[in-house]
Amino acid sequence: TQLLEQSPQFLSIQEGENLTVYCNSSSVFSSLQWYRQEPGEGPVLLVTVVTGGEVKKLKRLTFQFGDARKDSSLHITAAQPGDTGLYLCAVLGGGSNYKLTFGKGTLLTVNP
Amino acid sequence: KAGVTQTPRYLIKTRGQQVTLSCSPISGHRSVSWYQQTPGQGLQFLFEYFSETQRNKGNFPGRFSGRQFSNSRSEMNVSTLELGDSALYLCASSLVTPWGATGELFFGEGSRLTVL
Numbered sequence: 001t002q003l004l005e006q007s008p009q010f011l012s013i014q015e016g017e018n019l020t021v022y023c024n025s026s027s028v029f030s031s032l033q034w035y036r037q038e039p040g041e042g043p044v045l046l047v048t049v050v051t052g053g054e055v056k057k058l059k060r061l062t063f064q065f066g067d068a069r070k071d072s073s074l075h076i077t078a079a080q081p082g083d084t085g086l087y088l089c090a091v092l093g094g095g096s097n098y099k100l101t102f103g104k105g106t107l108l109t110v111n112p
Numbered sequence: 113k114a115g116v117t118q119t120p121r122y123l124i125k126t127r128g129q130q131v132t133l134s135c136s137p138i139s140g141h142r143s144v145s146w147y148q149q150t151p152g153q154g155l156q157f158l159f160e161y162f163s164e165t166q167r168n169k170g171n172f173p174g175r176f177s178g179r180q181f182s183n184s185r186s187e188m189n190v191s192t193l194e195l196g197d198s199a200l201y202l203c204a205s206s207l208v209t210p211w212g213a214t215g216e217l218f219f220g221e222g223s224r225l226t227v228l
Contacts, residue, residue, distance in 0.1 A: 033216075040221065041221055042116070042202050042204070042219030042220050042221050043155075043202075043217075043219050044219070045216050045217065045218075048216070088154075088155065090155075099145070099157050099160060099168045099170075100145075100157065100217060101157065102147075102154055102155040102156075103154065104153075104154035105154060
């Protein structure tokens with residue numbers, strides 16, 4: 001069983017559209033991270049959320065941590081082709097502060 | 113400041129061979145982690161090193177091994193390669209403060225291994 005379930009797995013939209021991707025779990029986490037991985041690159045950290053109900057904004061990206069700290073969402077407003085990439089959520093776990101467990105990601109394609 | 117550097121970027125091996133991948137972390141980062149990324153399984157944790165000691169290991173067979181040098185550079189080795197080892201191998205470094213890890217990983221661009 002996957003610790004983090006991300007949905008949808010694939011998403012293809014037109015430039016200017018809005019979208020939301022989800023990261024869900026039955027476990028409670030002290031914090032959750034979102035990464036974006038562009039083709040041919042390694043993942044890059046976008047945000048860390050730590051408080052239940054927390055909302056963080058990064059330009060057109062809005063991240064929310066669920067009240068119960070079991071899930072998170074990422075909303076993109078007016079998507080642009082530069083937003084294309086694999087969006088990954090991740091949590092510290094396995095009894096260690098040095099190991100990240102990732103979801104399988106949402107592969108987003110924004111068409112011009 | 114220079115990012116995480118991984119070499120080689122691409123390599124092709126045949127079954128049964130072995131491979132060594134190298135990772136140079138960001139200057140000042142003493143924690144180095146390795147992840148395997150495949151389309152089917154996503155990103156999976158291999159191991160993490162700090163001050164030349166392996167602190168954590170993922171659920172991979174003993175064919176996968178690693179080490180870290182005194183300058184924090186790290187290598188990972190895969191012996192007796194199998195077709196299923198074809199993947200992107202990502203190295204990440206992290207700043208560990210006296211009060212613990214910051215939890216932020218900085219990834220390299222990865223080494224793409226193809227096993228034929």
